[in-house]
Amino acid sequence: MPLKPLAARKLDAAKLAPLMGRSLLLTDDYSDDELAALLEVAVALAWLDRDGKKTPLLPHELAYALFFDNSTRTKSAWAGAAARLGMQPVIVDGSSTQVSHGETAVETGAMLGMNAHAMGVRHDLILGEGNAFMRDVKKGIDDYLAVTGDSRKVPIVNLQCDIDHPTQTLADLCWLNEMLPEGLAGKKIAVSWAYSPSYAKPLSVPQGLIMLMTRFGAQVTLAHPEGYGLMKRCLASAKSHASASEGSFRVVSSMDEAFEGADVVYPKSWGPYDLMLERVAANSARDTKRMAEIEKEALARNALHKDWICDERRMAKTKGGEALYMHCLPADIGAEVSPGVMAKHTVNVAREANWKVHVIMALLATAKVPDLARRLAAI
Ligand code: CP
Numbered sequence: 452m453p454l455k456p457l458a459a460r461k462l463d464a465a466k467l468a469p470l471m472g473r474s475l476l477l478t479d480d481y482s483d484d485e486l487a488a489l490l491e492v493a494v495a496l497a498w499l500d501r502d503g504k505k506t507p508l509l510p511h512e513l514a515y516a517l518f519f520d521n522s523t524r525t526k527s528a529w530a531g532a533a534a535r536l537g538m539q540p541v542i543v544d545g546s547s548t549q550v551s552h553g554e555t556a557v558e559t560g561a562m563l564g565m566n567a568h569a570m571g572v573r574h575d576l577i578l579g580e581g582n583a584f585m586r587d588v589k590k591g592i593d594d595y596l597a598v599t600g601d602s603r604k605v606p607i608v609n610l611q612c613d614i615d616h617p618t619q620t621l622a623d624l625c626w627l628n629e630m631l632p633e634g635l636a637g638k639k640i641a642v643s644w645a646y647s648p649s650y651a652k653p654l655s656v657p658q659g660l661i662m663l664m665t666r667f668g669a670q671v672t673l674a675h676p677e678g679y680g681l682m683k684r685c686l687a688s689a690k691s692h693a694s695a696s697e698g699s700f701r702v703v704s705s706m707d708e709a710f711e712g713a714d715v716v717y718p719k720s721w722g723p724y725d726l727m728l729e730r731v732a733a734n735s736a737r738d739t740k741r742m743a744e745i746e747k748e749a750l751a752r753n754a755l756h757k758d759w760i761c762d763e764r765r766m767a768k769t770k771g772g773e774a775l776y777m778h779c780l781p782a783d784i785g786a787e788v789s790p791g792v793m794a795k796h797t798v799n800v801a802r803e804a805n806w807k808v809h810v811i812m813a814l815l816a817t818a819k820v821p822d823l824a825r826r827l828a829a830i
Contacts (some may be wrong), residue, residue, distance in 0.1 A: 462491055462824035470817035474607040476585050478617045478663045479688055486621075486666070493625055493806070493813035495827055500535065500809065504830050507537030508820045514538040515563055516571035516610065519545035519581075520653075524780060524804045525610050525618065529571050532811035538568065545574070556584045560591025564605050569815050573610040575653040577734050578682070578727050581612030606818035608811065611655055614682060618814070619779050620659040622806035627664075627715065629802075630775055636668030636698070639770070641709035643718040644675035645787035646759045651722030651749035656779050658685035660717060661700065665692035670699045674709035676756045680724045706759050710768045717777045718761040720787055723752045762789035780804055 466488040478486065499506055514533035518526065526542050533540035545551075550559055564570060572588060574581035589607045596603060609617050627635060642660045657673065658681050665671050671693065673681070680686075686702070693700035703709055710716055726749045733741035766772060776788075776796040784793050793800075816823055 462495060462827060463488070464822070464824040467492070467817055467823055471819075471821070472604045472606065473818050474589055475617050475814050476582060476589070476607065476609045476612075477615045478620060478659065479615075483666060489810075489813050489817060490621070490625060490628070492817055492823070492827075493621070493809040494628075496535075496812045496816070497625070497806070497809040499827070499830055506535055506812070506816075506827075506830060508816055508823075508826060509568070510537035512538045512568035512819075513566065514540045514569045514571070514815065515567035516540070516542045516573075517545045517548065517559075517563070518542065518573045518610070519550075520573050520575050520611070522573060522610070524807060525573065528618070528804075528807035528811055529610065531808040532815060533569075535808070535812055536815055538815070556587030557591040557594075560588035561595040562591075564588070564592025565595050565599075565601075567605060568603060569606050569608065569819065571608040571610045571811075573612075575611040575613055575616070575655055576730070578613045578654070578731055580731070580734075581655075582609070582614045585609055585612060604819045606814065608814055611653065613653065614655060614685065615659040615662065616653075616655040616779070617659060617663075618807050618810050619656060620663045621810045623660065623717075623777060623779070623803060624663060625806040625810065626777070626803040627775075629806075631714070634667065635664065636696075637670065638714040639670045639672070639712055640664050640715045641672050641674060641713040641717065641769075641774075643673075643706050643709050643716065643761075644679050644756075644759055645706075645718040645720050645761060645783075646757050647720030647753055647783045647786055648750060649783050649786075651726065651746055651753070652720050654681055654721045654724075654727065656719060657721055658682055661685060661689035662692065665689045665698055665700050666696050668696045668698040671701075672709040672713070673700070673702045674704065674706050675702075676759065677704060678723045678725065678752065679721065681721075706761075706765060707768060710765045710774070713769045713774045715775045715777060716761060716766070716769060718759075718787060719778055720753065720783065722749050726752065757786070760786065760789060761792055763791055766792055776800070777803055
């Protein structure tokens with residue numbers, strides 16, 4: 452799928468129609484045309500925002516979000532998106548809810564969805580759980596709405612799960628579209644593991660990146676040390692998308708090799724796969740001692756690869772020594788990236804992050820606002 456140049460455009464109502472009522476649980480659930488239509492709306496909303504135009508398309512509605520992990524950017528983007536649409540954002544720490552006392556995701560969805568008009572969820576720490584939790588929340592809401600004959604559209608937005616971080620990767624895609632308006636076909640994108648001493652980070656960002664960036668004809672390279680593989684389903688998806696888009700996808704074990712001639716580099720850390728799997732049983736047994744031991748083991752394992760840093764030497768290997776540096780943030784400066792490289796790109800990574808506001812706005816508006824193309828044209 453080619454990305455169109457970034458410019459204010461008239462939206463096509465027919466292309467937006469399939470997005471009405473839609474939740475976003477994985478980018479892989481959206482067709483190429485649906486993703487393109489969503490991104491057109493994100494761009495249109497960004498343009499209006501940059502022009503200082505107000506877009507109160509969903510006044511007096513509740514945008515509820517549940518976070519089972521820390522967040523700065525995504526919480527802020529959810530609140531910013533809701534406020535710009537005239538909604539009231541409410542963001543709740545998941546551990547403070549009755550989920551921690553065993554209330555199920557289906558029950559939680561029914562309870563919260565009967566009150567809310569949109570629901571965001573972050574549940575990213577335990578493999579096999581986050582995306583399933585979101586699907587159950589959706590079932591709870593959908594069942595409630597169906598049984599009560601309530602016609603409200605209550606989309607569920609994945610604000611990071613164990614498989615994907617779709618609002619992040621779509622924001623990244625919008626940023627790439629802004630920086631490389633000629634499109635991604637033939638561009639070399641390096642998604643690389645990098646050293647982190649801070650914590651065993653989720654796999655969902657690199658997984659989401661390889662599943663999404665391979666859809667546009669790019670040459671995507673995933674680099675990681677032995678033991679830091681990703682979920683098989685995500686690798687299979689990346690291969691399949693690369694083949695369909697006439698791009699390519701490969702996995703290497705050298706950061707230098709991935710950076711060689713790259714147009715774009717995305718170096719970030721994630722946890723060792725076997726230990727991330729071990730967390731599943733320890734978490735379900737509520738074995739906090741074992742969870743702490745696993746975390747310590749993961750950091751010790753990370754420390755074997757301190758040389759996996761995005762520094763000036765590695766950036767010099769990229770195309771013209773000037774690859775676009777990207778990061779979802781927060782970055783471990785001095786570990787994932789050298790202070791000098793980060794200093795050079797600080798404003799750009801903030802601009803990259805800011806796209807998340809417009810992506811979330813686009814998700815909520817396309818799912819909920821009838822006649823969106825005409826409404827936006829009128830603004
Ligand atoms: N990139 C990202 O999702 O940032 P937060 O964890 O701060 O939301």
